[in-house]
Amino acid sequence: MQTNQKNIILIGFMGVGKTTVGKELARYLGMTFVDLDQAIESEAQQTIVDIFRDEGESGFRLREQKLFLELSEQRGTIISLGGGAFLQEEIQRSSLLTSLVIFLDIDFSIWSERLPLLIKDRPLLQKKSKKEIKELYELRRETYLHAHYTINTERLTPPQTAEKIAKTIQYADA
Ligand SMILES: Nc1ncnc2c1ncn2[C@@H]1O[C@H](COP(=O)(O)OP(=O)(O)OP(=O)(O)O)[C@@H](O)[C@H]1O
Ligand SMILES: O=C(O)C1=C[C@@H](O)[C@@H](O)[C@H](O)C1
Numbered sequence: 132m133q134t135n136q137k138n139i140i141l142i143g144f145m146g147v148g149k150t151t152v153g154k155e156l157a158r159y160l161g162m163t164f165v166d167l168d169q170a171i172e173s174e175a176q177q178t179i180v181d182i183f184r185d186e187g188e189s190g191f192r193l194r195e196q197k198l199f200l201e202l203s204e205q206r207g208t209i210i211s212l213g214g215g216a217f218l219q220e221e222i223q224r225s226s227l228l229t230s231l232v233i234f235l236d237i238d239f240s241i242w243s244e245r246l247p248l249l250i251k252d253r254p255l256l257q258k259k260s261k262k263e264i265k266e267l268y269e270l271r272r273e274t275y276l277h278a279h280y281t282i283n284t285e286r287l288t289p290p291q292t293a294e295k296i297a298k299t300i301q302y303a304d305a
């Protein structure tokens with residue numbers, strides 16, 4: 132597969148598995164892996180929770196956009212985005228132009244079983260009712276559907292999802 136040219140970008144809602152699957156996919160394809168949230172935390176020397184507390188969401192989004200544009204200059208890299216990154220117009224535009232964008236999709240009812248695992252580290256899930264989270268989930272899904280490929284990950288383990296992605300993009304124009 133000629134994925135050495137384009138980057139592969141994983142998008143989707145918080146906790147859908149972008150970081151977990153991204154690592155598997157990098158192993159499977161022998162590519163480099165970068166997680167945008169982890170890169171932001173190491174650059175800031177702070178957790179995302181602390182960045183939100185000190186700089187607000189807008190400060191976090193500025194960091195996210197700047198670092199994404201820097202990291203995406205590398206080629207042949209798998210980049211797992213944070214759940215809100217693709218909602219930023221500049222990130223979306225640049226991703227779709229230069230990379231293969233994969234949306235990891237699952238049904239809300241299955242996703243919501245994971246909510247207790249996620250809430251501590253995801254400030255945007257805190258202080259929201261289940262109804263508000265579902266509304267955000269559905270609203271964002273419309274934007275995620277702009278991806279080049281949508282992969283339903285229900286009932287798949289992370290390695291199975293990685294394999295499914297690799298098979299789906301094997302003939303993609305790199
Ligand atoms: N296919 C899967 N089946 C079951 N659990 C999973 C699966 N993929 C990920 N998880 C679990 O869900 C949690 C969140 O996964 P992960 O951190 O990869 O999500 P994410 O999409 O990167 O989230 P974020 O947008 O917040 O960065 C982890 O605890 C992970 O073990
Ligand atoms: O969905 C979001 O807006 C976010 C998801 C996480 O990956 C982090 O990028 C941060 O918690 C914001």
Ligand SMILES: [Mg+2]
Nearest residue numbers: 149150168213
């Ligand atoms: Mg992640």
